[in-house]
Amino acid sequence: MTFTDEIILNICAGHGGNGVVRWHRNRRNQKGGPAGGDGGKGGDVYLRGVRDIEVLSRYISNPKFKASDGGHGGGNSLEGSDGADLFIDVPVGSVITQIRPEDHQMIEIRKEGESVKLLQGGRGGFGNEHFKSSRNVTPIEQTDGKKGECADFRVELRLIADAGFIGFPNAGKSTLLNVLTNSGVKVGNYSFTTLEPNLGAFKGYILADIPGLIKGASSGKGLGDKFLRHIMRTNMLVHCISAELDDIEAAYNTVRKELGNYDPALLNKKEILLITKSDTIGSRRLSDLLAEAQTLNPNVLSISVLEDDSIKAFEYYLIHELKGIYR
Ligand SMILES: Nc1nc2c(ncn2[C@@H]2O[C@H](COP(=O)(O)OP(=O)(O)OP(=O)(O)O)[C@@H](O)[C@H]2O)c(=O)[nH]1
Ligand SMILES: [Mg+2]
Structure with missing residues (x-):
């Protein structure tokens, strides 16, 4: 495998799950109050330091990463599950710069096992139960989950x-x-x-x-x-x-x-x-x-x-x- 000491990665955090519109039902299946659960949060993305200097070479064939999306809400006030966080291994001595959408954020990974949060997962949306109030006991609103953050990063290895x-x-x-x-x-x-x-x-x-x-x-x-x-x-x-x-x-x-x-x-x-x-x-x-x-x-x-x-x-x-x- 060829040694890689510089690579550009496209990384996205997880999308938030949507809130849903659902209703409580009584035994005769008559509609009651709102019971739509909120969506789960999208997974965050972390960088994690490892001692293996070859790890960047393994990303050449697939430089795109995405954390898991949050689950959608459910009936009976069920919240969607949160998306799993994603850990991307980079060699100790890596300097990471965000290059798109804007050029900023320099992070340096100096220790084995050190992890740094890079991107935030999207918030889950609200189910209709969230909108219940004394004035509105049968809300039909819900909101969709928010997009997770996405960006391109340059990872540059400087051996330590x-x-x-x-x-x-x-x-x-x-x-x-x-x-x-x-x-x-x-x-x-x-x-x-x-x-x-x-x-x-x-x-x-x-x-x-x-x-x-x-x-x-x-x-x-x-x-x-x-x-x-x-x-x-x-x-x-x-x-x-x-x-x-x-x-x-x-x-x-x-x-x-x-x-x-x-x-x-x-x-x-x-x-x-x-x-x-x-x-x-x-x-x-x-x-x-x-x-x-x-x-x-x-x-x-x-x-x-x-x-x-x-x-x-x-x-x-x-x-x-x-x-x-x-x-
Ligand atoms: N006689 C003798 N030969 C040595 C010794 N150390 C290394 N060599 C030989 O010198 C040659 C070059 O050794 P390398 O370790 O490849 O040299 P290098 O500095 O890593 O070379 P590059 O990778 O080209 O920069 C090899 O043929 C080795 O066997 C030594 O102590 N005595
Ligand atoms: Mg040599």
Whole structure:
């Protein structure tokens, strides 16, 4: 299934049920006073936050939603049943904007299980019993139920992750996500293996593997800036640079420049610099690289997914840093 991070949904709350005209009958079936019940209320529509980032993709084939209508009233003063409320699941990190009939209302869903009322169901109409008075003991009026609110909404997903792996294509970001979270993401020895962000759970934190950034990404090169907006919402960055590169400073600065071009606020996020694939070079080259990396960012570590100790050390460091940002 293709990953969708933006979709337009047409959503309607339920219609109110109609009130009816009915009469009490005595044993000889003679008409008595009014007994027409009111209609039930139409169902309301709520948005509900879920952790599943694929959920928007499932709405592509059917982007129309409607809550249930209220039931019509009945005889013997019976009220129509209320229409069931409709809950539409959206991924945590969704920003919802009403675009038609008018452009307003920005709602953000930030927590799993959080629900926000979006549209109000129509009120039920009144049955003729409602209109009974001392002056009018046989009213024949009733009213129809009101329409539920209807509108088009844009739902835009901005991932929220505790830490995001960023860097050039082929830096080993997806491999790292797999090692830390068992998320089973595709890995390949070529650029742009990952075309959409992946999430994984790591000791209660959410890690995101963000598709590769290249020079010019902020102005549309490669996968462009589509994923930079996801980086906006990660609380910490793990900047991955492969030890195979000749010039790590150039790689580091290229990615930092793209972040800054997109939004300077990205440069203020906490960043760990991670030299990946450390097994591909000798120990002397590695200590040179680490010394060079230190000058770029003092929070530097190296890792090889082939060496358990280096994975453990990184896990330990990551947990410590994650705890630090929420303290
Ligand atoms: N030797 C070695 N190879 C690694 C290591 N980590 C990743 N690789 C290899 O590097 C290649 C790229 O890894 P990916 O995890 O797909 O890289 P990525 O950063 O997700 O790449 P994109 O999705 O294209 O942005 C794969 O062939 C991996 O097997 C490592 O620690 N050591
Ligand atoms: Mg990848």
